[in-house]
Amino acid sequence: MTWQKTSHIFTKIALKPLHTNLFNIVFLSFFLSLGCGTIYSQDIKKKKNAIGAVKQPDTSNKTITDTIKLDTVKTKKTFLDGKVRYVAKDYARIDQKNKKITLYNEAELYYKDIELKSGIIVLDYAKDEVYAGRIKDSTGAFTQYPNFKQGQNEVEPDSIRFNFKTKKALIWNSRTEQGEFKIKASITKKENDSVYFLKGARFTTSQNVDNPEYYFRTSKVKFIPGKKVITGLTNMVIADVPTPIALPFAYFPMTEESRSGIIIPSYNDSNTRGFSLQNLGYYFALSDNYDLTVLGDYYTNGSYAMRFESSYAKRYRYRGNVNIRYENLISSERGYPDYSKQTIYNIQWTHSRDSKSSPNSNFSASVNMGSSKYFQQSINQINVGSSLNNTLSSSVSYSKTFNTVPQVRTAITATHSQNTQTEEINMTLPSLEASVDRIYPFVGKDGVKKGFIKNINLQYNLSGKNSITTTDSLFFKPEMFDNALLGLKHSIPISTNFKIFKYISASASANYDEVWYNKTTNRYYDSEASTVVNETVKGFDAFRTYSFSSSLGTTIYGTFNFGDTKKIQAIRHVLRPSVSYSYTPSFEKYYDTYAMDATGKLADYTRFEGGIYGAPGKSNSNIIGFDLSNTFEAKVTDKDSTKTDPKKMMLLNNLNFSTSYNFNADGKTTLAWQPVRVSGGTQLFDSKMSVNFGATLNPYALDSSNRVINEFNINNGGSLFRLTSANLTMNYSVSSKDFTEKKNTQSVRNGGREDDLFGTNVDLNDSRKSQFNSESDSENVITEFFKSKIPWDMTLAYSLTYGNASRENEIIGNSIMVSVNADITPKWKGGISTGYDFVQKGITFTQLRFERDLLSWRMDFNWTPLGQYSNWNFFIGIKSGILSDIKYNKRSATNL
Structure with missing residues (x-):
């Protein structure tokens, strides 16, 4: 701050406190305030008090009275009605005659919500104006451009x-940013805090507003900052070359809030x-919590498609989105042999709830259902990974926990599984x-669960299902x-566990099940129709079963030491x-008999056959199992x-x-013996x-x-075991960043894969997003020499399947797949x-x-050259x- 120059002026004026010179009095008031950095209307009254003791019988008393009368609020008020601060590196020069203050080199001025920084600032307090401009450095180049900031608006002219x-x-030559736009204008007139008029303007989304790769030029x-930009005749310029793309006028919303359009x-x-015409639609900004996008396609042969996309969220409560797609597809023309007409649809819904909103309950949804052929035939989805997937699945569930003693948990779920x-x-x-949580009826007050008796516990489980099996053609009918x-199953498991000889873990359990059905089957032979009839009998019926099981297990540790000097010092084996x-x-x-044919040959059946929880078994099940894990x-x-x-x-997981x-x-x-199953991985x-x-x-x-016969293979001249099947899978993933991120989330949501082995998901609704899992634009800059380590990633998968169940002795499957992505240049x-x-x-x-x-644009080309899914985009x-509407998109339609 220039405190020294200000204090000198103050000292000079203080020697003449009783002069009636109006200029000196006003100048004194002004610079007292300016030097302190704050000015108030009460300062004038203070001047009256400071000169008030002038009741002496001389002529100067009258003069002072006249001065007070002139120095009233009716005098023209200066602009300084707020706190002013300023600073300059070289000097702050005050011109009393012309009523100007000049700040030079790294000058700064702060007044109310205005911040001004520049090479030179000239403050004209007579006209209530300030001027700021550039200065030249030692080489003659302009430097220290002005930076004018008022509130949220910032201009660099x-x-x-x-x-x-x-x-x-x-x-x-102002330069400013509004949202994604960067605007430069030769002359800008600021009408007030909310309206600007620009002449000779150009605006762009390029990072370099002075040398953009493209811009829109308008006169x-x-x-209106934060709201909108309205232009006259606008022409698009690419690489400083005007294009034929022009509009008589243009409107660009600048608000950060969502707007319908x-x-x-x-x-x-x-x-x-x-x-x-594809992806014609309307965006509805319904509220801050949810929106809706409606899109449509229309083909000249009568085909059309509709899509409804909505996202919703409420902070700390829930979030989700819904996609509904419907397509009426007509191929060729009516009367031609290849003419066909069909409708396909797809419904996707995801919903998640913040666990903090309700710790004892939860609601979630993951839905992907619709026509089985949607991803193969859709005119707006190229998703081979989803097309090759044979299953679509959905789940919507609500769960709640009751904090009683014992605790009770409930869950209601709707599921869907579809084979495409x-x-x-x-x-x-x-x-x-x-x-209902486990109950330990024999545990004492100390709560210790030790031994066979104290570890006895029981539980109650209830399961109910309403199962529906249908096909695509009958869906929603x-x-x-x-x-x-429809069925209901009650289950009461009773179990205990204990130690034998300190090292052997033992467990024993018994289970009681009771199943309720609302309909059963009555089977008989119809002699008139000469066929067996399965008659559905409606009404409540139930059966009850029970079973017993036990197990023994232990863990054995073995270590083979080879010495501390060896590369492999030891191998540890855990069995x-x-x-x-x-x-x-x-x-x-629960079993009855029926006549199989006219001869009266009898067969057994149970009326509970085909029930959702199965039927009771007719034969005893008496099985001992052996497992060994290494x-x-x-x-x-x-x-x-x-x-x-x-x-x-780790050698073998x-x-x-x-x-x-x-x-x-x-x-x-x-x-008696089941085949030995061997599995492993590392x-x-x-x-x-x-x-x-x-x-x-x-x-x-x-x-x-x-x-297969009831005779051991070794007794039949063979080996101890026959290898009936074998499989091997290997997956190798490596990158310059070791695959730290997952990709293709939309492909996974559609039912595809996370990796790129079946290509990337191409959503034709919005092609602006990169198909590659790249870094942000700010980190992907061009350097003088490209990095010798090219960013890349690779996924390699190999699968081998061998079959010999009936002496076929052949390789059933043997394939290798690879996916590679790389930054060829920056x-x-x-x-x-x-x-x-x-x-x-x-x-x-x-x-x-x-x-x-x-830079501000993106170009990509996607080509599938072979197979029934061949296409390019x-x-x-x-x-x-x-x-986003300024684009060119062209694709093939070979497979559509």
Whole structure:
């Protein structure tokens, strides 16, 4: 601050306190306030008090009285009605004669909500104006451009003139940002705090407003900060070359709040449907909590599509979105042999609830249902990963916990599972689950659960289902409910666990089940129709079953030491053997007989057949099971010589063997020993590669017809076991950043994969988003020399399946798939997904994708050259959401 110059002026005027010079009195009041940085209207009254003791009988008393009369509030009020602060690096010069203050070099001035920084600032307090401009450095180049900030608005011009009283301003070569727009104008007139008029303006979303790759040029602009921009004749300029794209006027909303508006469509053409307008619609900004987007497509052959997309959220409560898609597809023309007409639809809904909003209850939804062929035939979805998936699934659930003693938990769930190949749909509308916490009736007051008796506990579980099985053609029709199955199951498990000989864990349990049905089956032979009739009997019926089970298990640790000087110092082997036994008695009392044919041959059946919870078993189940789990871990010398402790390395995450023996097997329909199932898995290369394998070993031999017989294979001249099947899968994922992020969330939501092995998901509704999982634009800058380590990622998957159940001894499946994405240059990205099937001897799904970052624009090309899903898509457009309708999108329609 220039305190020294101000104090000198003050001293000079103080020597003449009784002079009647009006200029000196006003000047004194002004600079006393300016030097202190604050000015108030009461300061004038203070002057009266300071000169008040003038009752002496001389002429100066009258003069003073006259001065007071002149210095009233009727005098023209200066602009300084608020706190003023200023500072300059070189000097702050005050010109009393011209009533100006000049601040030079890194000058700053603060007044009310106004902040002004510049190379030079000239304050004209006679006209209530301030001027700010650039200065030249030692090389003659302009530097220290003005920066004018008022409230939330900020302008960076070449120079500015501002009137403090009228709040009007003239700004030369202003640069400002409003939302995603960056605006530069040769002359800007600030009418008031809310209206600006611009002349010779250009606005862009480019980061460099002085040298943008594109901009909109217009001669006249009315600009209301935070609300809107209205322009006259507007012309689009790309690389400083005017284009034919022009509008007689333009309107751009600038508010940060969502606004309703029309969505501009794109033009396309199809070989089978003709010309089209796609993605024409309207966006409804309904409130801060939810919105709605309505989109539509229309083809000249009569095909059309409608899409409704809505997102909703309430902070700390819930969030979700809903997508409803409907398409009426007509191929070719009526009368031609390839003419077809069909309707497809898809409904997606996700909902999640914040656990803090209600700790004892929760509601969630994940829905993906609709036509089985939607993703194969949709005109607005290219999603091969979803197309190859055979299942669509949905779940909507509500759960609540009652904090009673014991605690009670309930859950109501509606589920949906749909096979897109068979078009069969299975639903539960709804299912009910309820349970009461475990009760330990023999635990004492000390609460210690130790031993066989004290560990005895029981529980109550209730399960209810309303199951519906239907097809695509009957979905949402009354007929889908005709074969609905309804049931209720009560279950009371009783269990205990204890130790035997300190090292063996033992458990024993018994289970009681009671099942209720609302309809059963009566089966008989109709002699007139010569057929067996299954008659549905409506009415309540129930059956009750019980079973027993027990198990023994332990853990054995073994360590093989090789010495501290060896690279592999030790191998640790952990074995977890277990033996289980289960017994379920026969419930023949629920079985009846019926005549199979006219001869009177009888067969057994139960009226509970086909029930949602099954039927009681007729034969005893008396099975003992054997399981052996293995884990192998090694201690190796660390490559880092500064570390003294060995490094742990997992050799095999698991190696499991399992089989069982049925004491009640008859040797004909059932065999005593079940095949031995072997499975295992491990991770290699710092967990970047996962390897899983499995095999099935059958101890029984085959006869000449390749049927399994009740004779051990080793007794039939073979080995101890027959290898009937085996499988191996390997997945290797690596990148320059080790795949720290997941991708393709929309593809997963549609039912596809997280990786790119079946290509990326291409949503044709909005192509502005990158297909690559790239960093933000601010981090993806062009450097003088491109990095030698190119950013990239790769996913490799290999699958091998062997079959020998009936001596076929062949490789059933053998394929490899790979997906690679890389930054070819700082602004070019490329990717490929492909593979090869060694059994079918052909290339699997292949997709090529390229993308060019054009700073404010984005261009990409996506091409699937082979197969029934062959297509290509080209897009170029502005990244900014506010200008998302400025684009060119062209794609093939070979598979549509």
